[in-house]
Amino acid sequence: xxxxxxxxxxxxxxxxxxxxxxxxxxxxxxxxxxxxxxxxxxxxxxxxxxxxxxxxxxxxxxxxxxxxxxxxxxxxxxxxxxxxxxxxxxxxxxxxxxxxxxxxxxxxxxxxx
Amino acid sequence: xxxxxxxxxxxxxxxxxxxxxxxxxxxxxxxxxxxxxxxxxxxxxxxxxxxxxxxxxxxxxxxxxxxxxxxxxxxxxxxxxxxxxxxxxxxxxxxxxxxxxxxxxxxxxxxxxxxx
Numbered sequence: 001x002x003x004x005x006x007x008x009x010x011x012x013x014x015x016x017x018x019x020x021x022x023x024x025x026x027x028x029x030x031x032x033x034x035x036x037x038x039x040x041x042x043x044x045x046x047x048x049x050x051x052x053x054x055x056x057x058x059x060x061x062x063x064x065x066x067x068x069x070x071x072x073x074x075x076x077x078x079x080x081x082x083x084x085x086x087x088x089x090x091x092x093x094x095x096x097x098x099x100x101x102x103x104x105x106x107x108x109x110x111x112x113x
Numbered sequence: 114x115x116x117x118x119x120x121x122x123x124x125x126x127x128x129x130x131x132x133x134x135x136x137x138x139x140x141x142x143x144x145x146x147x148x149x150x151x152x153x154x155x156x157x158x159x160x161x162x163x164x165x166x167x168x169x170x171x172x173x174x175x176x177x178x179x180x181x182x183x184x185x186x187x188x189x190x191x192x193x194x195x196x197x198x199x200x201x202x203x204x205x206x207x208x209x210x211x212x213x214x215x216x217x218x219x220x221x222x223x224x225x226x227x228x229x
Binding site: 034041106 | 117155156158161169204206217218220221222223
């Protein structure tokens with residue numbers, strides 16, 4: 001069975017500071033992993049995805065995530081937060097059958113001026 | 114290109130009424146998904162279709178919920194009768210053929226349903 005755990009429902013950082021959003025997964029087979037972002041009153045948009053190629057994945061808007069099999073983690077980072085990064089971020093896993101995605105509970109990122 | 118289009122964006126109705134939510138997927142996408150988002154339960158997959166055929170409806174809460182996809186460009190999610198606990202944001206998403214790669218979901222802007 002697959003599941004996704006996002007630690008911290010709310011994260012607050014100062015503008016210019018490092019962003020770190022945590023995601024751990026459980027999967028019985030090598031997973032496909034995703035990060036999606038949701039801005040207020042909008043649908044989710046794909047930030048980046050891991051599909052068993054390079055373990056460090058670069059996405060849009062300066063975000064990247066590293067797949068660590070030994071830690072079953074796929075944490076999302078950005079070196080320097082921008083006000084426009086304020087949104088809710090969802091980690092998701094798909095197990096072979098990519099058409100079934102399991103989403104984490106989401107982490108709301110607040111960026112302080 | 115147009116994205117996934119959902120209507121209505123907002124719906125307020127009274128308990129017991131029928132609600133129909135509509136979705137137009139991106140042209141050429143052959144997978145369509147319905148998700149429900151609430152504060153308590155997060156994002157839940159309700160049902161998904163491939164080439165207009167329902168593949169997995171195990172997430173549909175109960176018989177009051179039904180979904181159809183009569184053609185490649187249109188899908189509906191119906192709740193009859195509606196209850197206050199159905200209040201949520203309902204998202205439609207579509208995905209292109211996998212062609213051996215993992216897909217990605219393209220979401221609509223959602224339909225916010227409030228049942229009084």
